[in-house]
Each structure stands twice: as C-alpha cells, then as structure tokens.
Amino acid sequence: MKYILVTGGVISGVGKGVISSSFGAILKCCGIEVTSIKIDPYINLDAGTFSPYEHGEVYVLDDGGEVDLDLGNYERFLNVTLHRENNITTGKIYKHVIDKERHGDYLGKTVQVVPHITDAIQEWVERVAQKPVSETGKIPEVCIIELGGIIGDIESMAFVEAFRQFQFRVKRENFCVAHVSLIPQPRTTGEHKTKPTQSSVRELRGLGLSPDIIVCRSEKPIGHSVKEKISNFCHVAPEQIISIPDLKSVYEVPVFMENHGMAEYLCRRLHLGITPLPPLKKYMKPWIDLGDRMTNLKNEVTIGIVGKYTRLEDSYTSITKALRHAGNKAGFKVNLKFIEASTLETTMLNDDPASYHNAWHNLCVCDGVVVPGGFGKRGVEGKIEACKWCRLNDKPFLGICLGFQAAVIEFARNVLNLAGANSTEVNETTPYPVVIDMPEHNTGGKGGTMRLGKRTTVFNKATSLVKTLYENRDKIDERHRHRYEVNPEYIENFEENGMQFVGVDMDKKRMEILELDKHPYYVAVQYHPEYLSRPMKPSPPFLGLILAAKDRLKAYISRGCKFSPREPQSDYYDSDEDLNELTVKQLTVNDVDDNSSAYSSSSLS
Numbered sequence: 001m002k003y004i005l006v007t008g009g010v011i012s013g014v015g016k017g018v019i020s021s022s023f024g025a026i027l028k029c030c031g032i033e034v035t036s037i038k039i040d041p042y043i044n045l046d047a048g049t050f051s052p053y054e055h056g057e058v059y060v061l062d063d064g065g066e067v068d069l070d071l072g073n074y075e076r077f078l079n080v081t082l083h084r085e086n087n088i089t090t091g092k093i094y095k096h097v098i099d100k101e102r103h104g105d106y107l108g109k110t111v112q113v114v115p116h117i118t119d120a121i122q123e124w125v126e127r128v129a130q131k132p133v134s135e136t137g138k139i140p141e142v143c144i145i146e147l148g149g150i151i152g153d154i155e156s157m158a159f160v161e162a163f164r165q166f167q168f169r170v171k172r173e174n175f176c177v178a179h180v181s182l183i184p185q186p187r188t189t190g191e192h193k194t195k196p197t198q199s200s201v202r203e204l205r206g207l208g209l210s211p212d213i214i215v216c217r218s219e220k221p222i223g224h225s226v227k228e229k230i231s232n233f234c235h236v237a238p239e240q241i242i243s244i245p246d247l248k249s250v251y252e253v254p255v256f257m258e259n260h261g262m263a264e265y266l267c268r269r270l271h272l273g274i275t276p277l278p279p280l281k282k283y284m285k286p287w288i289d290l291g292d293r294m295t296n297l298k299n300e301v302t303i304g305i306v307g308k309y310t311r312l313e314d315s316y317t318s319i320t321k322a323l324r325h326a327g328n329k330a331g332f333k334v335n336l337k338f339i340e341a342s343t344l345e346t347t348m349l350n351d352d353p354a355s356y357h358n359a360w361h362n363l364c365v366c367d368g369v370v371v372p373g374g375f376g377k378r379g380v381e382g383k384i385e386a387c388k389w390c391r392l393n394d395k396p397f398l399g400i401c402l403g404f405q406a407a408v409i410e411f412a413r414n415v416l417n418l419a420g421a422n423s424t425e426v427n428e429t430t431p432y433p434v435v436i437d438m439p440e441h442n443t444g445g446k447g448g449t450m451r452l453g454k455r456t457t458v459f460n461k462a463t464s465l466v467k468t469l470y471e472n473r474d475k476i477d478e479r480h481r482h483r484y485e486v487n488p489e490y491i492e493n494f495e496e497n498g499m500q501f502v503g504v505d506m507d508k509k510r511m512e513i514l515e516l517d518k519h520p521y522y523v524a525v526q527y528h529p530e531y532l533s534r535p536m537k538p539s540p541p542f543l544g545l546i547l548a549a550k551d552r553l554k555a556y557i558s559r560g561c562k563f564s565p566r567e568p569q570s571d572y573y574d575s576d577e578d579l580n581e582l583t584v585k586q587l588t589v590n591d592v593d594d595n596s597s598a599y600s601s602s603s604l605s
Contacts, residue, residue, distance in 0.1 A: 002143070003144075003170060004023055004144045004145065006147065008148075009204070010150065012148075015217055019178070021074050024074065024078045025077045025254040025287065029258075029263075029286075033142070034142050035131070035143050036086060037143060038067070039088045039089075040088070040090075041148055042091070043089070045089060047066050053309060055068060057069050059072040061082055061453065063454075064452030069317050069318070071087060072318055076533075079534060093124065093158075097120050098111075118158060128143075147163075164209055176212045176269050177204075177211045181201070181214065183216045185219055185220065201234040213242065214241045218244075219245060239260075242257060251535060252291055255280070258280060286536065297327070302334075302335045303334055304338075304386075306386040307341060308376075308378060319370060323545075325534065325536075325542070326543040328538070329538045330550075337363075339363055339386075343355045344363065370545070371387060371402075373400050373401030373403065375402070377425070380426050387399065387411075396520055397521065397523070399524030407524045416497060418434070419432075421433075425484050450481055465557075468557055479527060500515050500517065513525050520548050530542070
C-alpha cells in the first residue's frame with residue numbers, strides 16, 4: 001500500500017481538498033486504484049451538528065455518515081463510494097481509545113497521546129486504506145490522506161506525530177508528503193512572497209515530516225526565480241514545486257498538475273510500476289474533454305437558490321455543482337442567484353423594503369428556482385412564498401428536503417384551503433400538521449439521529465416525469481438527511497387536487513417525490529439528489545430543471561431522453577461514450593470552486 005499525505009500551510013481553505021482529489025484523478029487515469037481519507041482535527045464525532053456557516057455543507061455518504069464537504073470532492077473526482085470511516089476526527093479517535101480503555105484492552109496501563117492515540121490513528125488509516133473499493137471490489141493501491149487545517153495548529157499535533165511515526169512504519173518508498181501553501185502577492189510590491197511558505201515548511205520539517213512536493217497556491221502563476229528561492233530554503237527540487245494559480249474551474253486542476261509530470265514523479269517516488277504513459281491527451285482525455293465542453297458553452301441559464309445560509313456559498317456546494325453538471329450536459333452555462341429566504345417574507349416589506357424588493361426582483365428574473373434543505377423556523381415562510389410564486393407563474397421549480405416540505409405546506413394552504421397548515425417543526429400546534437416528525441428518528445439528540453444515507457425510492461405511478469428522467473426505472477437509490485415527513489393522512493386530499501406523490505419508500509408509507517399536474521416542471525424530492533451528481537453524469541432532477549428552464553425538456557423527452565446533435569446553441573452528447581469522441585483542445589474551464597474562494601474567476605495567464 002502506498003500513501004500520499006497532503007498537508008496545508010499559511011492559511012486554511014487554500015484548496016487541499018481539490019488538490020488531494022486531483023492526485024487521485026491523475027492516478028486513476030493511469031489505471032491505479034485509489035481511495036481517500038479526510039482528517040478533521042476537531043473534537044466533534046462528525047460534521048452532523050455543524051452550522052453550514054462553520055464548515056460549509058454537511059455531506060452525506062451512502063452509509064449515513066455526515067462528513068466534511070471535501071469527501072464530496074473525492075467522490076465527484078474519483079467516482080468512488082466512500083464510507084464514514086473515510087472521515088477521521090479527533091473525537092472519533094479519542095472515543096475509540098477511551099472505549100478500549102473502559103473495556104480493559106490496555107491492561108491497566110496509563111493511556112497517553114503517545115503511543116495510544118498515535119497508534120490508534122495509524123491503525124485506523126491502515127485499516128481503511130485496505131478496504132476494497134465498492135465499485136470494483138479491488139484493494140486500493142494508493143491512499144490519499146488530507147490533513148485538515150494547517151501545520152502548527154495545536155489540534156492537529158497528534159496527527160502530525162502519528163504520521164511522523166507512520167512514515168517509518170510503512171517505509172519511505174511507500175510514503176509521500178505533499179505540502180500545499182499560499183504564496184501571497186501584496187499589491188504594494190506586486191511580487192510573490194515566499195516567507196510564509198518557508199516558515200510553514202520549516203515547521204513541518206521540525207515536526208519530523210519533509211515534503212516531497214510543494215504545491216504553491218497563488219492568484220497568478222509564480223516565476224522560475226520564486227521556485228528557485230523556495231527550493232533553496234525548503235530543500236525541495238524546483239521540479240517538485242508546482243504553482244497552481246487561480247483557475248476558472250476545479251476540474252481544470254488535474255490536467256494542470258499532470259502537465260507538470262505528476263504521474264511520472266509519483267510513479268518514480270512511490271515505485272508504482274506504471275508502464276510508459278501514452279500522450280497526456282489520451283489518458284487524461286475525459287478531463288480534457290470535460291473542460292473543453294465547459295469553456296465552449298455559448299448560452300446561459302439563470303437559476304435562483306432560495307436558501308437559509310446564502311451568506312456562505314459553500315453551504316450549497318453540492319447543489320451548485322449538480323446544477324453546473326446538468327448545465328454542462330445540456331449545453332448551458334449556469335449563472336446562480338443566491339436569495340436569502342427570509343427576505344422574501346412580507347415582514348421584510350416594512351423592516352427592510354430594499355432587501356425585500358431586491359430579493360423578489362432576483363427571484364422573478366431567474367429561469368428556474370431551487371429551494372434546498374435546511375433546519376429550523378427561520379426563512380421557512382420565505383421558502384413557502386417562493387414555492388407559491390413558482391406554482392402560480394409556471395416557473396420551473398425543484399424542491400429538496402425542506403424545499404419538498406415547503407411545497408407541500410404551500411399547496412395545503414392555498415389549494416386545499418387548509419389555513420394555518422404547517423410543519424410541526426415550525427409550529428407544534430398547527431391545526432393542519434401536513435408535515436410531521438418521524439418518532440424513530442427524532443429521539444431528542446442532534447447528532448446522527450435523522451433518516452440518513454442511501455435509501456430506496458419506488459415509483460408508484462405508471463407515468464411520471466421524474467421516472468422518465470431516471471430512465472423509467474421502477475426504483476432508485478438516493479441519499480437522505482431529514483427527520484420530518486409528509487403526513488400520510490393528507491395524501492389522498494393532495495392527489496385529488498393535482499399534487500401527485502409519484503415516489504414512495506419501500507414500505508409505501510413515506511412520500512419521496514412529488515409532481516404538480518399541468519405545470520412545466522414543478523418537482524420536489526425528500527432526498528438529496530445533489531450528493532450523487534457527477535461531472536460526467538448529472539443528477540436527473542437537476543438536468544430536468546435546467547432543460548425546463550430553457551423550454552427544452554419536452555423535446556428532450558420526446559427523443560427518448562437524448563440530446564440532439566443538431567441543436568445550434570451548444571454541443572449535446574448522449575452519453576459518456578459520446579464525450580470521449582470529442583476533439584481534444586487545450587483545457588480551459590468555466591466553473592466555481594469546491595472549497596471556498598481559493599479558486600477564483602481569475603484567468604490563467
């Protein structure tokens with residue numbers, strides 16, 4: 001087993017997740033089986049109780065693990081299914097050690113950070129790294145480990161010490177360190193400053209880890225003289241220093257890194273035994289083609305996201321990615337408008353009329369609307385107003401999780417005339433509880449007590465728009481994260497008045513998908529389809545929204561859910577096989593970052 005440890009320096013949020021994913025993408029293109037581990041030094045057991053403003057969205061895995069959004073990067077880039085054990089936290093490690101101590105496994109010895117905590121970290125990494133990949137059943141050859149935070153954080157010291165020991169445990173030829181560091185360029189001088197990176201590498205070396213690769217993040221490319229300076233002070237050869245400036249898309253990073261000979265270096269450094277590689281345009285062709293498609297999109301579509309956490313775009317990372325995956329497939333550049341749900345509420349008309357009118361203007365100019373999930377009372381009435389506006393104005397709409405519940409509440413109030421209808425999460429004494437809690441998932445605790453992970457949804461109608469988008473399958477598997485559901489007592493009344501619940505759970509008790517009769521595209525789902533969207537295989541509900549927003553959905557369905565190659569506005573492709581037939585061009589991409597503003601819209605010099 002080979003290991004690549006990715007550490008960070010100077011500041012957090014510099015793009016370690018994307019760079020770790022890019023290492024994996026390059027190796028996978030070379031035929032190497034890869035897995036990934038993300039280490040978060042916080043004491044929480046998982047990310048489930050975090051506010052989205054803390055670490056961005058909470059990403060959910062098939063097994064119900066609530067993890068850091070970087071695992072979403074890994075799954076999208078590597079097209080693998082990860083598990084909750086692929087996310088290590090300080091809380092998990094300490095709980096594991098304390099449980100062993102309570103069980104008497106340490107035979108009365110004093111339990112200490114060294115060796116017990118550090119041993120537990122090493123054993124966890126080795127155990128997870130050797131688990132077969134779900135898609136192939138093969139044991140991975142390389143495990144990429146991202147250590148969250150930056151070198152010098154007191155929270156990560158136990159992990160750094162564990163990997164100092166680990167490099168000797170697995171031997172040098174099986175262990176490689178890549179250090180990601182910011183190279184600032186102050187406007188006052190206009191030159192790149194290397195001191196922060198020198199200090200970061202010096203601290204890393206002082207802790208017993210020497211970087212084999214230094215990845216320099218900067219707004220603009222750094223010159224050869226800057227590389228020479230870093231090389232001299234950090235004891236790393238210039239060819240092992242990679243400058244990654246701000247690019248237009250995270251999907252450009254794998255090819256950008258491979259242009260510096262990354263596969264060849266890793267093969268030599270880790271003795272991977274890769275046979276001589278074909279030209280880059282062949283083995284990295286899917287990534288080059290993806291970038292080529294994205295940079296040549298000629299038409300645009302505007303989608304509004306009516307959310308509760310819009311001050312931080314990372315709160316909706318998977319949704320923005322899913323929209324862009326679908327836009328790319330359909331041939332449209334997706335422009336996003338983030339609309340704070342609470343600003344759509346009538347109370348804002350008096351409290352802040354400027355924000356109120358601005359929010360409604362943004363909603364009205366959108367071609368389609370997504371109402372995503374969330375928790376708590378704040379902003380729910382604004383989400384309900386957005387659902388109502390989309391329903392009455394034939395605006396393409398996709399509701400997700402709480403958005404699904406908001407659509408149900410709005411319909412109950414304004415079509416079924418159930419005044420005061422609500423969710424018991426928002427109003428426990430509502431006269432018409434059309435959305436209720438699930439007792440088995442609402443035990444009073446907050447962490448890991450929801451309906452989580454991959455569940456099966458069965459289509460219960462002979463004809464359904466969503467079923468058609470899912471290739472007319474009888475059932476689908478999607479990931480969930482909720483503890484409230486539609487009250488089954490009201491289902492008959494809803495369906496008699498035009499709201500059809502076309503998807504249910506395996507027991508046919510819980511509503512999963514709704515569609516509205518006689519509407520271009522009014523779809524809502526209880527699950528989170530964004531988690532399984534991939535760059536080359538977009539999520540069907542998102543693809544349907546994009547097509548409906550540009551009045552292309554009916555034509556798409558009439559062709560058997562295939563794109564026409566004769567459409568003039570963009571290139572269309574029927575499958576991933578068609579994608580591989582594209583003419584290869586120089587990669588430039590148009591997208592946004594997975595991890596924050598680390599990859600901005602600055603163009604590549």
